[in-house]
Amino acid sequence: MKTFNVLTIFPDMFKSPFELGVLSKGIEKGLFKINPINLRDFAEDKHKMTDDYQYGGGAGLVMKPEPIVRAARKLKSTENSHIILLDPRGKTFNQQKAEELLQYESLTFICGRYEGVDERVRNLVVDEEISLGDFIITGGELAAMVIIDAVARLISGVLGDETSTQEESFLKGLLEYPHYTRPHEFEGLKVPKILISGHHQKINEWRLEKSIKTTLQNRVDLIKKSALDSDVLSRIKKRRR
Amino acid sequence: MKTFNVLTIFPDMFKSPFELGVLSKGIEKGLFKINPINLRDFAEDKHKMTDDYQYGGGAGLVMKPEPIVRAARKLKSTENSHIILLDPRGKTFNQQKAEELLQYESLTFICGRYEGVDERVRNLVVDEEISLGDFIITGGELAAMVIIDAVARLISGVLGDETSTQEESFLKGLLEYPHYTRPHEFEGLKVPKILISGHHQKINEWRLEKSIKTTLQNRVDLIKKSALDSDVLSRIKKRRR
Numbered sequence: 001m002k003t004f005n006v007l008t009i010f011p012d013m014f015k016s017p018f019e020l021g022v023l024s025k026g027i028e029k030g031l032f033k034i035n036p037i038n039l040r041d042f043a044e045d046k047h048k049m050t051d052d053y054q055y056g057g058g059a060g061l062v063m064k065p066e067p068i069v070r071a072a073r074k075l076k077s078t079e080n081s082h083i084i085l086l087d088p089r090g091k092t093f094n095q096q097k098a099e100e101l102l103q104y105e106s107l108t109f110i111c112g113r114y115e116g117v118d119e120r121v122r123n124l125v126v127d128e129e130i131s132l133g134d135f136i137i138t139g140g141e142l143a144a145m146v147i148i149d150a151v152a153r154l155i156s157g158v159l160g161d162e163t164s165t166q167e168e169s170f171l172k173g174l175l176e177y178p179h180y181t182r183p184h185e186f187e188g189l190k191v192p193k194i195l196i197s198g199h200h201q202k203i204n205e206w207r208l209e210k211s212i213k214t215t216l217q218n219r220v221d222l223i224k225k226s227a228l229d230s231d232v233l234s235r236i237k238k239r240r241r
Numbered sequence: 242m243k244t245f246n247v248l249t250i251f252p253d254m255f256k257s258p259f260e261l262g263v264l265s266k267g268i269e270k271g272l273f274k275i276n277p278i279n280l281r282d283f284a285e286d287k288h289k290m291t292d293d294y295q296y297g298g299g300a301g302l303v304m305k306p307e308p309i310v311r312a313a314r315k316l317k318s319t320e321n322s323h324i325i326l327l328d329p330r331g332k333t334f335n336q337q338k339a340e341e342l343l344q345y346e347s348l349t350f351i352c353g354r355y356e357g358v359d360e361r362v363r364n365l366v367v368d369e370e371i372s373l374g375d376f377i378i379t380g381g382e383l384a385a386m387v388i389i390d391a392v393a394r395l396i397s398g399v400l401g402d403e404t405s406t407q408e409e410s411f412l413k414g415l416l417e418y419p420h421y422t423r424p425h426e427f428e429g430l431k432v433p434k435i436l437i438s439g440h441h442q443k444i445n446e447w448r449l450e451k452s453i454k455t456t457l458q459n460r461v462d463l464i465k466k467s468a469l470d471s472d473v474l475s476r477i478k479k480r481r482r
Binding site for chain 1: 251254255257258261262263264293294295296297298302305307331332333335338339357359360363364365373375376377378380384386387390391394400419421422423424425427430432435436437441444448459460
């Protein structure tokens with residue numbers, strides 16, 4: 001069973017987000033587990049300290065190296081866990097990284113708080129640094145939850161419908177087409193006729209064109225980065241003429 | 242008081258992540274509030290349906306337009322809320338966007354699940370679409386939490402130490418320098434001598450050089466995007482010679 005360990009001073013944060021929704025069912029089915037570990041349990045001094053003032057001065061505390069290194073080493077030796085430090089200095093997380101992380105049977109996320117973790121944690125136990133994006137949040141915990149969500153949903157059997165992960169944004173290098181459900185007319189806005197035509201080939205055609213259009217409008221950088229198939233490429237060329 | 246509304250079918254997800262840490266204290270102090278709203282309460286049919294099959298066929302359900310539009314309209318009229326749809330098609334969230342969102346007294350996040358929300362929600366009530374990054378997660382809830390965290394910590398008084406938000410990554414267009422705390426020596430690795438010299442100017446110098454070095458190594462794209470000051474620019478040029 002795939003295990004997501006989290007080294008944190010706030011293990012209880014992980015309760016409610018994974019008690020609901022499709023991921024909670026994956027946990028119930030035993031397809032994966034989330035294991036938040038309290039860093040305080042790895043602090044050896046009598047005050048169970050996990051942070052302290054920083055050398056050189058400056059506002060904000062720094063997470064002490066000993067509890068993190070001790071906890072990470074244990075997970076490395078018992079389950080050969082891949083140790084990830086969540087930090088703005090890391091590589092930006094994306095769908096390709098999610099697919100890559102799916103390969104590890106055990107992942108461990110180190111969640112910094114305050115000014116971050118002592119630099120020696122990096123030197124001693126970190127296999128990889130990942131950043132959720134170019135913004136600052138108060139701790140690594142929410143970043144860990146997002147990455148766990150992105151990886152866990154790719155585990156076989158977690159999403160009820162195996163096809164759901166195949167037709168989605170980014171995998172094809174394009175953003176998604178618009179979706180419509182009932183009612184057929186809402187505040188004067190009708191579902192596009194083509195979608196109720198029953199003509200599957202034309203529907204697919206329409207969806208692909210909409211995907212291309214939205215991607216060109218909103219995220220032309222995605223197109224440059226992706227290995228698009230030749231049909232998509234020729235459609236893009238046509239639009240640009 | 243700044244209000245973060247969240248339109249979701251899983252309001253209880255928002256419990257534990259904001260019951261701990263520095264943000265929970267900001268909530269206790271009345272500096273901001275998080276208000277998860279159950280979309281089921283805005284469903285009018287007797288089954289309280291919030292999703293349905295999609296027109297045109299394909300796996301996965303789509304969130305129905307009526308409950309979302311009804312709830313968003315109410316928040317728009319009562320508190321002039323800025324309505325955000327969390328969706329991979331939106332602009333990628335970053336620190337600049339966090340600063341921008343800080344300007345609104347009320348923000349409302351629409352959290353899609355399954356294949357997303359009916360396209361007419363976009364047409365009728367959405368002010369802005371934001372994407373957390375180039376990856377897929379099972380719902381908008383965790384994305385909303387991350388954005389709320391990034392914005393809420395910028396509210397005056399939320400972080401105990403007013404200076405903590407000023408010296409950090411991205412604001413200056415650079416990644417952070419390494420941090421060290423006690424012990425002075427850990428597993429043979431010592432804190433850099435300069436940091437215990439007490440010479441503040443040299444320490445600042447060392448930190449700036451380390452920031453520049455890490456940014457050049459890991460995220461040269463940040464440097465291209467940022468308006469760096471002339472001192473930093475000349476240091477970068479020196480390194481590149």
